[in-house]
Amino acid sequence: MMSSATRFTVGHAPFMHCGQSISIRHLIIMAAALPAIVPTVLRFGMPALAVLLLAVGSAMIWEVLFQGISRKPSSARDGGAALTGLLIAMLMPMAMPWWAVVCATGLAVALGREIYGGTGTYPFNPAALVTALLLISWPHLYDLDRTFLNYTLDFPAIWPLVEVKAMGAEAAFRFNMGDLFMGREIAYIGTGCAAGLLIGGIFLMLTGISRWEICLSFLAGILLAATAFHLMNPALYAGPLFHLLTGSTLLVAFFLMPEDAGSPVLPLPMMLFGLGGGILVIIIRNLGVYGDGAVFAVLLMNLLTPILDRMRPKALGRSSWEK
């Protein structure tokens, strides 16, 4: 046997693949963010677009730099940094100075991603991590009220969440739910247009890229906690729908919470992860000092992922979890 001259390539099974790849996933997520971004860019023009492009571009350059320093192969560049940059920009007000944007993406790529080993390895969502860092370091940069000084708007130029925090639940009635849904509100670049986020989010859930268990249980957590607070003290705390449509709720639900690396993947842990995140967001908003503390909720839930991952069904034919 084995005398024939022709040699064939060997390899391990399986010899088929479904065709999915990491860079395709990242591209799809970025495409799903477009419906939320485009209305904002159309309404506010260049400043919003400039922050977005600067963030994506600088994140990619930082990635090349850091991967060069750590001598990683160029195949490690899979669009992950661009996605992180995009998400960071979506959580920024459009008056962000350029140096802050570059600083944020640099921190995200270095501290958030590369220090752990790049795509997939980081325990915390880099976009949430950096937004939280900046929010603590330079709170005035995230002040939305100074962003819109130069615009004449046909809707209340007040930041809904801060207004409600300061004035009580009655302030919520100053905002039309339809306006909030269509993005006619003061908001960060990517968080304003609830309709766009919803389109992108549903698309991501249908393609299975954002795990629907996490997205939906997060929204359920928001609704549950907000309803509970509202029932306890209707004068002080706004209702569930208001919380659903304002701030970064939907962006966090569809883009940050189900981010692969820091979230669990089994059914029950995913539900608990989402539910816990939603409840934390409302607690931070209602009892904390920040108007919108959704990124802190994401980071706290990322912390819990390793322990949540241990709640799993018994595998086929196992009599107990551990022998």
Next chain:
Amino acid sequence: MIVNRLLTLGSSRLRYALLPPTPPDLDPLPAPRSVTLLSDQTLGHGIGGREALLRLKQIPGKEFKLKKGDAVARGQLLELFDKGHAVISPISGTVTNMTPYVGDYGRVYMTLTIEAGETDAPPQTESFQRSDMFRAAPALPGKPDLPKTPPLRVIINGLGSDVLATNNQYVLKTRQKDLEAGLEWIRSTWPSASAHLMVVEGQQQEWNRLKGCRVHGVAPVYPAASPRLLHRTVTGEEAPSEASLIEAGTLVLQAEALAAMGSLYATGIPPMQKLVQVMGKDGIGHLISVCIGTPVSKVLEHLGLKAEYGDRLILGGPMTGYAVYTDDFPVCPDTDTLLVQAAEKGVPSQTPSCINCGACNRICPARVPVNLLLRVLEAGHYGEAAESFDLMSCIDCGLCSFVCPGRIPIFQYIQLAKYEHRRQVAEEAQNQEVAE
């Protein structure tokens, strides 16, 4: 666990290939002039390939029962050792070559090359005994693995062993007599065992004519015809993952194996024709009947299929099969599928970090936490993987690698880990013995 599909558009469900209602005409291949048989000489889990290989290299004092130059007759059982694995010569002729061959994961074979010719070997005249079935079985088409202890139930797989294989469906449609003879052998050998026939869902009615056999429908979604999942379908319970299926009382036979056993039982002549689903680079399937031991090159030549340098020759199906490096490799008793894959169609493995997307967890039919398991396997902690991360629950379907967006060779990691884990356990047991 193919769950959570409600909200998933990008579904990667794999379905078994189904035969058309009227089975195609078989394309018979003329008997070859020369065959190569692989006689399995693996010593058992974990004992390792080296000892087996040394044994085949004729360490002094060991003599094989078979030598180069021996004349063999068609249908003769060939054994190297008294209680070894037997092969059956499909042609009469002379043994011209015997070389050890090392397969994957410590498997060791002796290859026997037999050239056809006039020989003075006596034709097989001894009548076939019922107990001979146990010796002959591993060499029959479909490779039935008959246990020493009577099983409680025999499950006959009427679907494929892999996604493309249609041999079992063809046998069910065309060889009812042989199947009945096979069932007859099972009934007379193991009177207390119940027989279960697994067919494609919706076709149960067609098979009620097979006597004494309960018929179950299975949705033809890969890997529903995997032995442990068939066991669950029949009994409603899961067999313990630490033990073999036989220990749970279940014997799973391919339908083709049952037909071969029946044919041997009824006529006394071992059948040597294997049904093979062949697919060339053009993607067109051919079901042909090939003599076991025929080199792959002869099969491809007969069908006019080309395989060139750099292509892949895959035996045993695209999900669980193995690629061989030469087209001299023979058709084996369990070669249900033969695939030629063009070099550019291959899936190159990559080793990025796992992004924890959970695709493998979702698709795993054994509910193995693949994402966690992979991290342990990458670190080489095989014992921990088996204890805490359900390594041994894996049913070897390969779906985790199939869906991985990072193209991580998860299936290969798992196979290696299982092999290494079994080897470690066996070595520890050996050390224990020596210590005592």
